[in-house]
Amino acid sequence: MRFTDRSIDLLKPKDERYERWESGRKGFGIRVSPKGRKSWIFLYRFNGKTRRMTFGTYPKVTLAEAHLKHSEAEALLDDGIDPGQIEQEEKDRVRKAPTVEDLAGEYIKKWAKPNKRSWQEDQRMLKKDVIPTLGAKRAADIKKRDVVLLLEDIYDRGAKVHANRMLALVRKMFNFAVQRDIVEFNPCLGIGKLHKEDPKDRCLSKDEIKEFWGGLDKAEGITDPVKLALRLVLVTAQRPGEVLGMHWSEIDGEWWTLPGDRTKNDEVQRVYLSSLALELLGLPGEGFVFPSPRTDWPIKINALAHALKRAQTPEDKGDDPAINTKPFTPHDLRRSAATHIAEMGYSEFLIGKILNHKNKSITAVYNRHQYDNEKKQALEAWGRKLKSIIEKKQPDNVIELRR
Secondary structure, three states, X not given: OOOOHHHHHOOOOOOOOEEEEOOOOOOEEEEEOOOOOEEEEEEEEEOOEEEEEEEEEEOOOOHHHHHHHHHHHHHHHHOOOOHHHHHHHHHHHHHHOOEHHHHHHHHHHHHHHHHOOOHHHHHHHHHHHHHHHHOOOEHHHOOHHHHHXXXXXXHHOOOHHHHHHHXXXXXXXXXXXXXOOOOOXXXXXXXXXOOOOOOOOOOOOHXXXXXXXXXXXXXXXXXXXXXXXXXXXXXXXXXXXXXXXXEHHHEEOOEEEEOHHHOOOOOOEEEEOOHHHHHHHOOOOOOEOOEOOOOOOEOOOHHHHXXXXXXXXXXXXXXXXXXXXXXXXXXXXXXXXXXXXXXXXXXXXXXXXXXXXXXXOHHHHHOOOOOHHHHHHHHHHHHHHHHHHHHOOOOOOOOOOOO
C-alpha cells in the first residue's frame, strides 16, 4: 500500500486495532485503534530481536515528517545503533528534565539565599504567581509568550509595578538556569517593562510629613510596630528593610550599629539615634525590635508598603484617607529625610554617609574616617527639625547650615 493523506484518511476504525504497512519502506506503517487514533510505527530487528518504535500520531506528525523519522531511524540502524534505545533515552531525559517549579527551588537555594537578603520576597513572588501558572512545565520548554502572558495577567489585575518586578525576577532566574545548563537561552530576552514607572523623586513636603505622622495615629488595621518602623525610617533616613531588621543587641546608647551582613553595600553602618529616635524606641528590650507575630524573624518588608497603601485608601467611599496626601512609599520617607537634611545645609557627602551610600573613589579607599560626630550633629538637628514640623512650630535650637 502506498501512503498518501487521502489513503490514510480512508482508514476507518474497527472493533480491534489493526496495522497497515507502506510498500517500498521496510517496516514502516500505521496503526489504527478502535477509537480512530492513528500512530506511525516502525518494526525492525536489532541484534537478532524484533523491536518496535513509534513516530507519533497522525495528523499531528504529518506523512512527510513520519517518512523523515523513518529514514533517520534506518540510518542509525546502518550505523549499528538501536533507534528505539535513542528514543527511550530522549523520553527519559524529557521526563527527568527540571520543571519551572524545580528551577525556582534551585534558584532560591543556590543563588537567592546566599546572595540576597530579600530572598524570601523572591520565594513569595515565585510561589504566588509563577509556580501556579508555569510550575508544571519543563523549564526548557518555556517560551517568550509564556512569560509575556504571565506578566500581562499580573498587569491586568492592577499590579503594574509588580509586573515589572516579576519580569526582573524571572529574567534573573532564567539567567541562573542558563549558567547551570538547565536551559539553552533566556525566554525573557527582548521583553520590555509593561509599565512605565515614574522617576524615583518623590519627596514629602513639610505639610505632608505632618499629615503622615498624625495620619498614622488615625489609621486603622495597622499595628503599632509597623507605625513605629515607618516613623523610624523617616527619623533615621535608613533603608526600610534595615530598620525592620533592627535588633536590640545592635543598639548601644545613642548608636545603632548595623553589621555588614545586614547592609546593602556589605559595610558596617553606624547610625546616630537622635533624641526623637530614642523617644520612639522607648526602653531597651531583647531580640528583634520589630518581631513578626507569626515567625521568629522580623516583620517582612512588604508589610510597610501594605500599611501605607491602606492608610492612603479611604475606609468608605466619600471619606478622606487616614493619610491624605499624594501616594508615597516607605523608601520615599528615606529620600524625604535626606532631602530635608540637605535643605538644612548639610553636604551631599555627609548625607551619603548617613544613607550608607558606597563611595567608590580612590580617596575613600584610604580615608577610613567614619564621620560619627558629623552624622550625630546632622541627625540630631534633623530630629529637632522633624519634631517642629510635626508640632507645627519653629524650634529655637535648630541650626540650619548654609553652603
